[in-house]
Amino acid sequence: MREIYFAGGCFWGTEHYFKQINGVISTDVGYANGAIENPSYEEVYTDTTGHAECVHIIYDPAIVELELLVEMFFRSIDPTSLNRQGGDCGTRYRTGIYFTDSADEPTIKRIYNRVQEYIGEPLAVELMPLRCYYPAEDYHQDYLDKNPSGYCHIPMALMIMAKEANKR
Numbered sequence: 589m590r591e592i593y594f595a596g597g598c599f600w601g602t603e604h605y606f607k608q609i610n611g612v613i614s615t616d617v618g619y620a621n622g623a624i625e626n627p628s629y630e631e632v633y634t635d636t637t638g639h640a641e642c643v644h645i646i647y648d649p650a651i652v653e654l655e656l657l658v659e660m661f662f663r664s665i666d667p668t669s670l671n672r673q674g675g676d677c678g679t680r681y682r683t684g685i686y687f688t689d690s691a692d693e694p695t696i697k698r699i700y701n702r703v704q705e706y707i708g709e710p711l712a713v714e715l716m717p718l719r720c721y722y723p724a725e726d727y728h729q730d731y732l733d734k735n736p737s738g739y740c741h742i743p744m745a746l747m748i749m750a751k752e753a754n755k756r
Contacts, residue, residue, distance in 0.1 A: 589613060590649050592657060593620055593686035593718050595640040596665050597673025601740035603643045604732040605664050608750035611652025616644050617731075618723040620686055621714075626722050635678045640714075642686065644721060652754055654692055658699045660753060661685065664742050667703060670712040674741025684714030686721075 596602035622639030
């Protein structure tokens with residue numbers, strides 16, 4: 589199993605989106621790359637901790653490749669929007685790809701550069717090693733499974749696309 593971390597705005601929708609992809613074994617939501625240890629949602633919400641809402645993904649590379657996961661990430665965000673996705677704004681909603689294995693960086697950078705070239709302007713997506721990650725409170729985990737009519741900035745059409753992305 590392998591892992592990757594994506595900050596794609598509100599973590600509820602980003603988690604639900606990635607859970608649809610065949611080969612994603614597990615997900616959990618939390619707070620990444622901030623300045624304080626074990627922050628609460630209330631602290632992160634103030635935009636003073638430096639943490640981003642993030643999804644930790646465990647995946648089986650025999651079923652889904654990192655390249656597809658990164659491509660799917662870029663389909664789910666506006667990569668030129670700084671600290672905003674959908675109706676959510678603030679540094680906690682910034683976008684980022686955080687890796688724990690430096691061997692993943694060339695694959696991620698290749699796709700990042702391809703997207704940037706296609707768009708024709710710099711991306712507002714952080715790309716860096718994961719410095720720290722703290723799981724969010726239980727009520728945030730699998731939020732859209734528990735609250736199907738809850739807020740989600742990712743359109744349903746993308747959720748359906750994710751479910752079909754690598755069907756075998």
